Every structure is written in C-alpha cells, then in structure tokens.
Amino acid sequence: MSTRTAATALDEVDPLAKLRNHRGPSPGVIHLDGNSTSPAIDTAIRPRRFIEHHWARPPRGHNPFPELRGAVRDLAALLGASASELALTDSSSMNLFRALVAGAELRPGRSVLVVGRDCFPIDRYLARSAADFTGSELVLLDDLAELDEVLDERTAVVALAHVDDRSGAVRDAAGITAEIHRAGALALWDLSNSAGALHVDLGTWEADFAIGCGDKYLGGGAGAPAYHFVAERHHATERTAGTSPAGRRTSSPTLSVAGFRESLSRLGAVTSASLQNKTSSLVELFLTRLEPYRDGTAPEVLEPPKGAPRGAQVVLRHHHARYLVQGLFAHGVIVDFVEPDLLRFGFSPAWLSYVDVWEAVEALGTVLHELPAGFDPENGRS
Amino acid sequence: MSTRTAATALDEVDPLAKLRNHRGPSPGVIHLDGNSTSPAIDTAIRPRRFIEHHWARPPRGHNPFPELRGAVRDLAALLGASASELALTDSSSMNLFRALVAGAELRPGRSVLVVGRDCFPIDRYLARSAADFTGSELVLLDDLAELDEVLDERTAVVALAHVDDRSGAVRDAAGITAEIHRAGALALWDLSNSAGALHVDLGTWEADFAIGCGDKYLGGGAGAPAYHFVAERHHATERTAGTSPAGRRTSSPTLSVAGFRESLSRLGAVTSASLQNKTSSLVELFLTRLEPYRDGTAPEVLEPPKGAPRGAQVVLRHHHARYLVQGLFAHGVIVDFVEPDLLRFGFSPAWLSYVDVWEAVEALGTVLHELPAGFDPENGRS
Incomplete structure (x- = not known):
C-alpha cells in the first residue's frame, strides 16, 4: 500500500473508477477541499445542453421540470428516499428553517427545538x-453526549448533522433516530457532509426530515x-412554512x-454503500501513507471521539497549518485550512482516485520537508 | 408605421438596440412569451466562464460572491434600490413568504395581510x-378598487403586483404606497411583470418590500x-423568517x-425609464399594426380597466386562440395561450426589435387568413 504502483493497482480494480470519466476544467489539480466544491466535473455540459435543446426550443421548450425530476430521482436513489419525499429547492439554510417549523407544527404540545451546534453560523440564525416563529425554545447541543439530558417530553424536533464537521465522526443515525422517536420527538438530519460519500438510508433510519x-x-x-x-x-399532516400542498416545491434555479x-446522474448509477466502501479505502490509504511522517514535527491526526467511525474527512493539526495549506496548493493539492492550526482533507469517492490520495501525501511530505527547522511564519520562510 | 421599412428605421435609431447584440441559440424565433423566458441570450457564456475561470481555479477560485455581488449591483440600479437593500436568493414564492412575515412582525398590533389575488397560485399558498405562522388574517384582494374598503388600522401589509397580470394594467405604485402608508401599513410590490420592461423606482415609491x-x-x-x-x-428592526442578520442572504445558486x-449586466447599463419608453413604442407599433385586422372575426384587444396605463403586455381574445397560438408558433412567433380563449403577447424592450413586432403581426395576419371560415377545432382544420 505504500508504493505508487499499489495505488495504481487499486484504481485498476476500482468499481467506481468510471464515475471519474470526465474532463474537468482543472486537470492535474487534486481537490480535497470538501468544503466548497468537489473536483470539478465539466459541469457546463448539461446547462449548455439544457439551454440549447430545451430552453431555447419552442414550444414550451423551456420547461425546466424534466431537469428537476431527473435530479430528484437520482438523488432520492442515493439517499434511500422516494422521489415524492424529496424537493430540490431554495437553500439548505431555508430548508432547515422549513423543516424545523414543520416539525414544531407536527408536535404542537412540545416547545423545544434541539439543534446541533456543529451547523453553519447562518443555520443557527435560521x-x-x-x-x-413557532414560539419554541431553541437548545443548541454542544456534544452528542448531552442528547440524553435534553431529550424529554417537551422536545419537538432534534436536528443533527450526520457527520460532525469538526471531528469527522459519523453518527449512528438509525440508533439516534430511534432514541429521538422513543422520546416522542422528530429527527432531522443534515446530510451535507455525508451524502455522496457515506451510506445514507433515510427510509431505514426512519428519519422524519433531512436537508443538505x-x-x-x-x-x-x-x-x-x-x-x-x-x-x-x-x-398528510405536514404544514410547512413556505410550501405549497403540491409536493412542497417552490421554484428551482434551472441552470444550477x-x-x-450532471454529477447526480453519475452518482445515481451506484449505491451509497459502494461509495462508503471506497471512502473508507481512500481514508485508510491516506492514513497508512501518513505513518512515515508521524513524528514530533509532523501533523497530528485528530481522532473522532470515543471510537466513533470516521467519515470522509481527516483533520490534521500542525502549528504551521496555514503555510502547509499554501505549500500543498503550490503542488496542486487543495485542502481546507481551519483557523488556527488545522488542515482538513475531504475524500470524495466519486471523483478521486487512489493515486490522487497517494500523490496528496507525497506532496504533504515534500512540503513538510521544505519547511525549514525553526521556520517562523512571522518572519518569512527562514 | 405600417411598413416594414418604417420598423427598420425605428430600429436604426433605437438607443437600446445594442442590448440585442447577442447570439442566442434560437435565431429567427420571436419570443413574445413573457411568462417564462425572454428571447434567449446565449446564457451559457457566463456560467461557462465562471466554471472555467473562477470555480475550477484554486485557490478559493470557486468563491461565488463576485458573481452574486455583480448581479445585485446591476439589478439594484435597475430597480431604484441600493445594493444593500437587495438580496438575490431562494424563490420568489419563498421571498413573498419572507416579506409578509417580516411585515407582520414590523406591525405587531395589526393582524391582517392583504394580498392581491393576481399572484401565482403557489404564492397564495405561501x-x-x-x-x-404570524397568526394573521389573510385577505385576498380581487380588484384594486376594493383596497379602500379593506385598508384600515388592522392592516399590517399590502402585497400587490406592479402590473396586473390579467389585464396588463400598470398600477400607480407611488400613489398606492402613499395610501397604504397613510393607513399605517407597509407596501410590498411584486415586480415580476414589470422590472426590465417598465420604469421601477423603489426608492421614490417609498416601497417597504419588493420581490420578483x-x-x-x-x-x-x-x-x-x-x-x-x-x-x-x-x-434595524426587521426580523425576517429565514434570514441572517448579515444582509438577509442565505446562499444562491451560482450557475443560475x-x-x-449575463442579462443583468446589459440591463444595468440603461435606465428603467428608457426601457419603459421603448416598451411603450413596441406596444404602440403592435396595436397600430393590428388595426387592419380588427374586424368581426379578428381578435379582440382587451383594454386595461378604467384607463389605467398599459404595461408591457397585450392580451387578445379569440375563440380559436389555441389554434392561433399554434399557428404563430409554426411561423416562429412564440406567445402565451391563456385558457380558454386568450393570447398574451409580452414585449421585452431589451431583447426585441421593432421589426420583430412588425413580423409578429404579419404572422398573426397570415394565421388568421389560414383559418378557414367555419373552422371547427373539434373536427380538425376544415
């Protein structure tokens, strides 16, 4: 596993390799910045085709619904949902608002909304x-361990991220949903950091709401x-803020x-279990390859708490994290920098090869080597 | 005005002719279907450029905010607003919901929301x-004449379309806003059928909210x-459903x-007054050209009520409207059919030439001529 040849061999037998069959606009760049964009597919293909073949062609050629229906169908397959349960609309923050309000309405005798603190700041405002707007009390949950304490007969909804964005730990969505249901409350899952990389099955989990x-x-x-x-x-009973009875959809931005x-049609062809398998293998390769660099000066690997399974991201701590991120960039490897001293690597099973991961650690090794002993970021590179 | 040469001459001196300098994907087709899309600009240009030059290019090359800020700036100029007052986000239905809720919150002692019935069905659900969600009473206004009766000390917000979508009549937004304010209520304008074609000046109107x-x-x-x-x-006092304090934006669909x-950057270069001038001229040319066809069998021109000014649309009534719409389509002219017997023509000053309008009436004349006397749609074309 420690040679480039071994990584190449893994790529050759990778059943998901066909998903990467795209010509992105940035060849040679390895995207591990899970935060904002996956490795770029040539996303212009389908908007362009849509404009030329549907939008501009009369009559009623600008009907956006085939695009929307196709996207919903593929996404539903990937989430273990049925198409009628899913809407592609508005922003995830707005959808969080919507789902929380709907949940409060479905549990009229209960007055507490519990929301995990590991959501985006804007989501906390929502x-x-x-x-x-529902006259409820908002409880922000710092740690999953506190769920027991806050969950009682006053709880209407509990909103949690499937993957803790700070530690990368995957939560036991089915088990936690069951616990929430036992308390008579509803479960709302944020799939932003898991759908497309981990096994998701909203139906089996018995989730009430999900957003992403x-x-x-x-x-x-x-x-x-x-x-x-x-x-x-x-x-039948849902009455959500800002929805119509006809499928809870308002309009959707067609070009987007x-x-x-374009990417959903590729992901829709595989199962989320196979995506999860490859994610685990990519992460394992990354951690194995990192072993030689684990000494006193190398990055510390943050571990998920209490043996919780690791999701599709690995977070490293290094006191020169900002400079390492810039150095990696110079080598064509994009990762996220998290203030003040963290590097976050996201592993997208659909768009990454094993060789990509191998190369990323190779680049990290080079950058660590380039960092002179006694390097002081305040005074430049020496 | 009744010859093609005259129309050509108007195009030659049209100060807005430069806006049409585009290569759309459907040359030769005249779009008068205001309902869903303007004549197609090659809208693929900027999404493609965005993907290739911003999205895919590290570092942080996928920052979508320059696109968003540019679009907001251009749109604000066109609406008589400042950029800080405008957000490009979610769907117009969601934004209606948001603005109504915000309005109700700003007028806590008042419990009635008045909404014009001439909005989309989905907007009525919202x-x-x-x-x-605000514990208010909803009053749907059938006709502007009823505003006097419903406007009292219980009214929190009045939401109206700037242009009545049924008759095409333009409402006196400044005057009506003043009347609403005299009653202590807030004014919310839906600009969907006017922005880009008519003079809009939210600042001068003293509008409280607008959507579109x-x-x-x-x-x-x-x-x-x-x-x-x-x-x-x-x-300072607004507390809108589903917003953050930082500019009331959630996220926006970047490709869209x-x-x-692409079109806003063109529209942002002209004033809404100049758009309104050309709209009036296009409509005038259309109505003048239509005169020869105004006999017993030809379409009836619906007039706005009580001498209200006509906006950017003309509605014709004809008992074979459905067949006329199909016939026009065969001649490359796209208009809207409204059940059961209406043809709706929309005149977009930015994307249409005078010759386009001339040709559209020419095609209508041909189609009327092709419709045999005694034509029975139930039994085919003869």
Whole structure:
C-alpha cells in the first residue's frame, strides 16, 4: 500500500473508477477541499445542453421540470428516499428553517427545538428564526453526549448533522433516530457532509426530515441547489412554512439544477454503500501513507471521539497549518485550512482516485520537508 | 408605421438596440412569451466562464460572491434600490413568504395581510402560510378598487403586483404606497411583470418590500434566481423568517446567478425609464399594426380597466386562440395561450426589435387568413 504502483493497482480494480470519466476544467489539480466544491466535473455540459435543446426550443421548450425530476430521482436513489419525499429547492439554510417549523407544527404540545451546534453560523440564525416563529425554545447541543439530558417530553424536533464537521465522526443515525422517536420527538438530519460519500438510508433510519447542500461530495459545485426531505408518513399532516400542498416545491434555479444533475446522474448509477466502501479505502490509504511522517514535527491526526467511525474527512493539526495549506496548493493539492492550526482533507469517492490520495501525501511530505527547522511564519520562510 | 421599412428605421435609431447584440441559440424565433423566458441570450457564456475561470481555479477560485455581488449591483440600479437593500436568493414564492412575515412582525398590533389575488397560485399558498405562522388574517384582494374598503388600522401589509397580470394594467405604485402608508401599513410590490420592461423606482415609491423573479423581462431565463428588497429604514428592526442578520442572504445558486448576470449586466447599463419608453413604442407599433385586422372575426384587444396605463403586455381574445397560438408558433412567433380563449403577447424592450413586432403581426395576419371560415377545432382544420 505504500508504493505508487499499489495505488495504481487499486484504481485498476476500482468499481467506481468510471464515475471519474470526465474532463474537468482543472486537470492535474487534486481537490480535497470538501468544503466548497468537489473536483470539478465539466459541469457546463448539461446547462449548455439544457439551454440549447430545451430552453431555447419552442414550444414550451423551456420547461425546466424534466431537469428537476431527473435530479430528484437520482438523488432520492442515493439517499434511500422516494422521489415524492424529496424537493430540490431554495437553500439548505431555508430548508432547515422549513423543516424545523414543520416539525414544531407536527408536535404542537412540545416547545423545544434541539439543534446541533456543529451547523453553519447562518443555520443557527435560521434555527433561531424558526424557534421565534413557532414560539419554541431553541437548545443548541454542544456534544452528542448531552442528547440524553435534553431529550424529554417537551422536545419537538432534534436536528443533527450526520457527520460532525469538526471531528469527522459519523453518527449512528438509525440508533439516534430511534432514541429521538422513543422520546416522542422528530429527527432531522443534515446530510451535507455525508451524502455522496457515506451510506445514507433515510427510509431505514426512519428519519422524519433531512436537508443538505448539493456541493461537497455530491459534486454539484459552488452554489448547487439544496434539497429537503419529508418522510411520506408526514405528508398528510405536514404544514410547512413556505410550501405549497403540491409536493412542497417552490421554484428551482434551472441552470444550477442542470449542472447538479450532471454529477447526480453519475452518482445515481451506484449505491451509497459502494461509495462508503471506497471512502473508507481512500481514508485508510491516506492514513497508512501518513505513518512515515508521524513524528514530533509532523501533523497530528485528530481522532473522532470515543471510537466513533470516521467519515470522509481527516483533520490534521500542525502549528504551521496555514503555510502547509499554501505549500500543498503550490503542488496542486487543495485542502481546507481551519483557523488556527488545522488542515482538513475531504475524500470524495466519486471523483478521486487512489493515486490522487497517494500523490496528496507525497506532496504533504515534500512540503513538510521544505519547511525549514525553526521556520517562523512571522518572519518569512527562514 | 405600417411598413416594414418604417420598423427598420425605428430600429436604426433605437438607443437600446445594442442590448440585442447577442447570439442566442434560437435565431429567427420571436419570443413574445413573457411568462417564462425572454428571447434567449446565449446564457451559457457566463456560467461557462465562471466554471472555467473562477470555480475550477484554486485557490478559493470557486468563491461565488463576485458573481452574486455583480448581479445585485446591476439589478439594484435597475430597480431604484441600493445594493444593500437587495438580496438575490431562494424563490420568489419563498421571498413573498419572507416579506409578509417580516411585515407582520414590523406591525405587531395589526393582524391582517392583504394580498392581491393576481399572484401565482403557489404564492397564495405561501401567503396563507405566512398568515398562519404570524397568526394573521389573510385577505385576498380581487380588484384594486376594493383596497379602500379593506385598508384600515388592522392592516399590517399590502402585497400587490406592479402590473396586473390579467389585464396588463400598470398600477400607480407611488400613489398606492402613499395610501397604504397613510393607513399605517407597509407596501410590498411584486415586480415580476414589470422590472426590465417598465420604469421601477423603489426608492421614490417609498416601497417597504419588493420581490420578483429573474425570468420574463429581466432575461434570466427559466429558473432564474429570485430577488428580495427590504428598504434600508427597516433593516434595524426587521426580523425576517429565514434570514441572517448579515444582509438577509442565505446562499444562491451560482450557475443560475451567472446566467442571470449575463442579462443583468446589459440591463444595468440603461435606465428603467428608457426601457419603459421603448416598451411603450413596441406596444404602440403592435396595436397600430393590428388595426387592419380588427374586424368581426379578428381578435379582440382587451383594454386595461378604467384607463389605467398599459404595461408591457397585450392580451387578445379569440375563440380559436389555441389554434392561433399554434399557428404563430409554426411561423416562429412564440406567445402565451391563456385558457380558454386568450393570447398574451409580452414585449421585452431589451431583447426585441421593432421589426420583430412588425413580423409578429404579419404572422398573426397570415394565421388568421389560414383559418378557414367555419373552422371547427373539434373536427380538425376544415
């Protein structure tokens, strides 16, 4: 596993290798920045085709619904949902607001909304907004271990990220959903950091609501449309903020949907279990390859808490993290920098090869080597 | 005015002719279907450029905000707003919900939301939703003449379309806003059928809120992003459903924003007054050219009620409207059919030439001529 040849051999037998069959606009760049965009597919293909063959062609040639329906169908398959339970619309923040309000309405005698603190800051404002408009109390959950304490007969909804964005730990969504249901509350899952990389099965989990963004592992790129799941069993009684009875859809941004659909049509051809398998293998290769660099001066690998399974990301701590990120960039490897001293690597099973991961660690080794002993970032590179 | 040469002459001196300098994907087709898309600009240009030059290029090359800021700046100029008052986000239905809720919150002692019935059906659901979540009563206004009766000390917000989509009549936005303000209520304008074709000046009107879609006269095409205006004076106290304090934006669909920006960057170079002037001239040419066909069998021209000014659309009534729409399509002219017997023509000053309008009436004359006397649509074309 420690040679480039071994990585090449893994690529040769990779059943998902065909997903990478694209000509992206940035060949030679390895995208491990899960935060904003997956390795770029040539996302221009489908928007262009849509404009030329649907939009501009009369009559009623500009009907955007085939694009939308196709995208919803592929995404539903990947999430273990049915197409009628899923809407591609608005932003993930707006969809969080919507789902929290719907949850509060479905549990009228309960007045507490519990939301994991590991969501984006803007989502916390939306959660506050949902609490205000439903006359609920908002409880921000710092740690999953506190769930037991806050979960009681006053809890209407619990909103949690499937993957803790700080530690990369995967939560036991089915088990936690069951616990939430035992307390009589509803479960809302944010799939932004898992869909497209990990096994997701909203039906089996018995999730009530789910939301997520279309970028990151789903490959929809910057500003991809967001999605919104409501379990079929709630459709009759749900009365969500800002929805119509006809499928909870408002309108969707067609060009962005068309771009998103390009990657969804590839992901829709495989199972989320096979994506999860490859994610694990990529992460394992990364960690194995990193072993030789684990000494006193090399980055520390942050471990998920209490043996929770690791998702599709690895976070490294290094006191010169900012400079390492810049150095990696110079070598064509893009990772996220998290203030003050973290490097976050995201592993998208659909768009990355084993050789990509091998090369990324090779680049990290080079950059670590280039960093002179006694390097002081305040005073330049020497 | 009744010859093709005269129309050509008008095009030659048209100060807005430069806006049409585009290579759309459907040359030779005249789009008068204001409902869903303007004549197609080659909207692929900017999404493609965005993908290749911003999205795919590290580092942080996928930052979508320059696209968004550019689009907001150009749109604000066209609406008489400042960029800080405008957000390009979510769908117009969602933005209606948001603005109604914000309005209700800004007028806490008042419990009635008044909404013009001439909005899309889905918007009525969203209005109902906003009323439910704010504990307000929803009053749907059938006719502007009823405004006097419903406007009282219980009214929190009045939401109206700037242009009545049924009759094409333009409403006196400044005057009506003043009347609403005299009653202590807030004014919310839907600009979907006017922005890009008529003079709009939210600042001078003293509008409190405005919403609109990016397609129709703004040229953003099918599924273009929606927009949302909140007057500066309400920013300190506004507490809108589903917003963050940092500029009321959630995320925006970047590819669709990039497509929309392509047309906004052209529209941003002219004034809405000059757009309105050309719209009037196009409509005048259309009506003048139509005179010879105004006999017993020809379409009836629907007039706006009570001498209200006509906007950018003309509606014709004909008992074979459906067949006329199909016939026009065969001649490369796209108009909207409205059940059961109406043809709706929309005149986009930015993308249409005078010759286009001349040709459209020529095609209508041909189609009327082709329709045999005694034509029975139930039994085919003879």
